[in-house]
Amino acid sequence: MAEQIRRRSFLAGLAAVGAGSQFGARTQTTAVGSTGSGGPGDLKITKAEILQITGKNKRKALYLKLHASDGTIGLYGPIDGEAAMLVDRFFKKGLIGQDPLAGEAYWDKMFRASRHSRGSHYLMALSAVDNALWDLRGRLFGLPVYRLLGGSRKKVRAYASCLGFSQEPSALQAKARELKREGYRHQKWFVRDRGPSHGPEGVEADARVVRLLREAVGDDVDLMFDAFWKWDLNYALAWTRRVEQYKPRWIEEPFPSANLDAFIELSRETSIPVATGEHFYGRWDVHKFLKADAIMVVQADPEWCGGVSELVKMCTLASVHGVNVIPHGHSIHAAMHVVASQPVEVCPLVEYLIRKMSNYYDFEMHQPRPVDGMLELPDRPGFGIELDQSRIANVRPISWQQS
Numbered sequence: 047m048a049e050q051i052r053r054r055s056f057l058a059g060l061a062a063v064g065a066g067s068q069f070g071a072r073t074q075t076t077a078v079g080s081t082g083s084g085g086p087g088d089l090k091i092t093k094a095e096i097l098q099i100t101g102k103n104k105r106k107a108l109y110l111k112l113h114a115s116d117g118t119i120g121l122y123g124p125i126d127g128e129a130a131m132l133v134d135r136f137f138k139k140g141l142i143g144q145d146p147l148a149g150e151a152y153w154d155k156m157f158r159a160s161r162h163s164r165g166s167h168y169l170m171a172l173s174a175v176d177n178a179l180w181d182l183r184g185r186l187f188g189l190p191v192y193r194l195l196g197g198s199r200k201k202v203r204a205y206a207s208c209l210g211f212s213q214e215p216s217a218l219q220a221k222a223r224e225l226k227r228e229g230y231r232h233q234k235w236f237v238r239d240r241g242p243s244h245g246p247e248g249v250e251a252d253a254r255v256v257r258l259l260r261e262a263v264g265d266d267v268d269l270m271f272d273a274f275w276k277w278d279l280n281y282a283l284a285w286t287r288r289v290e291q292y293k294p295r296w297i298e299e300p301f302p303s304a305n306l307d308a309f310i311e312l313s314r315e316t317s318i319p320v321a322t323g324e325h326f327y328g329r330w331d332v333h334k335f336l337k338a339d340a341i342m343v344v345q346a347d348p349e350w351c352g353g354v355s356e357l358v359k360m361c362t363l364a365s366v367h368g369v370n371v372i373p374h375g376h377s378i379h380a381a382m383h384v385v386a387s388q389p390v391e392v393c394p395l396v397e398y399l400i401r402k403m404s405n406y407y408d409f410e411m412h413q414p415r416p417v418d419g420m421l422e423l424p425d426r427p428g429f430g431i432e433l434d435q436s437r438i439a440n441v442r443p444i445s446w447q448q449s
Contacts, residue, residue, distance in 0.1 A: 222262040270297075
């Protein structure tokens with residue numbers, strides 16, 4: 047018995063040494079911040095503002111800026127006007143005094159705070175706040191967000207999202223070859239101009255797009271297709287039968303995501319993986335599709351689904367079902383950090399809308415640009431967003447508060 051007591055005392059001593067080392071590292075961390083007083087546990091949000099940035103080129107963008115009591119800021123954008131308005135009118139006042147490190151508690155509180163919180167613009171606003179809080183935490187601890195999330199991938203593969211390019215046959219094939227030369231080994235094209243009202247001729251035209259692209263790029267490029275909610279089940283089934291031979295990586299959003307039964311039936315009847323999710327608002331939407339085996343690719347968007355915090359939960363759900371999460375590319379900052387934080391088997395790609403992203407980050411010094419099809423994660427803290435003052439004519443806070 048005495049020997050057991052001595053052994054327990056020895057092990058307890060080792061544990062105390064380990065704990066002391068951990069607390070020592072923590073003590074160093076508490077020095078982060080501009081005031082030198084208190085530690086991260088004492089932080090509070092002191093101010094939240096929507097900034098309207100006007101460029102010298104007359105373009106405008108909205109960013110959310112949070113201020114903490116030690117001088118640390120969080121900055122995120124561009125954000126949509128609908129989200130900005132709700133942040134200003136519903137979220138901003140309640141942010142004051144919040145602990146920026148208590149993200150889970152804050153997210154849950156705000157999700158329960160309104161009867162309309164389960165989707166649409168409310169979740170877009172909560173996403174903006176959540177993402178800005180992640181940026182603040184990154185700046186506080188001097189780490190990129192993907193590292194805070196446990197990630198180690200310094201580069202992630204982007205797929206070329208080809209919205210807006212010509213589908214005239216020669217132009218279509220030339221652009222696909224050009225993108226392949228630029229290093230895009232994954233390309234998504236849009237088959238959204240036709241649908242059930244076009245009958246068999248529409249199916250034939252949409253199948254011809256697939257054939258032309260496969261002929262242009264060969265078999266070593268993944269091709270994906272987005273139907274933009276324009277089809278019904280019969281049209282989708284006819285198209286998939288025609289194009290299975292060309293091995294598309296997925297067919298995206300053939301129907302509105304409200305039509306779960308159609309997704310289930312299509313997934314049962316085709317070998318082509320089915321994708322959807324840019325309008326998933328929270329993990330519950332994802333769970334409903336996954337438990338029904340309705341899709342093989344989750345495309346939730348961290349600008350809309352609840353932010354980084356919620357997208358990470360969706361990744362966990364997807365991993366249980368052996369399904370990929372490849373975020374919709376409305377923006378790129380949050381999406382690429384979440385992708386980089388996850389195993390490549392769960393998050394293999396991030397969407398890069400070629401035309402949109404060419405000027406979407408006009409006012410930032412470090413604009414995400416794929417090189418040879420790869421996006422490099424920043425080593426700057428947070429999301430690495432720094433405004434480029436040389437391109438900015440005016441920055442002013444704006445408000446939608448009712449008088």
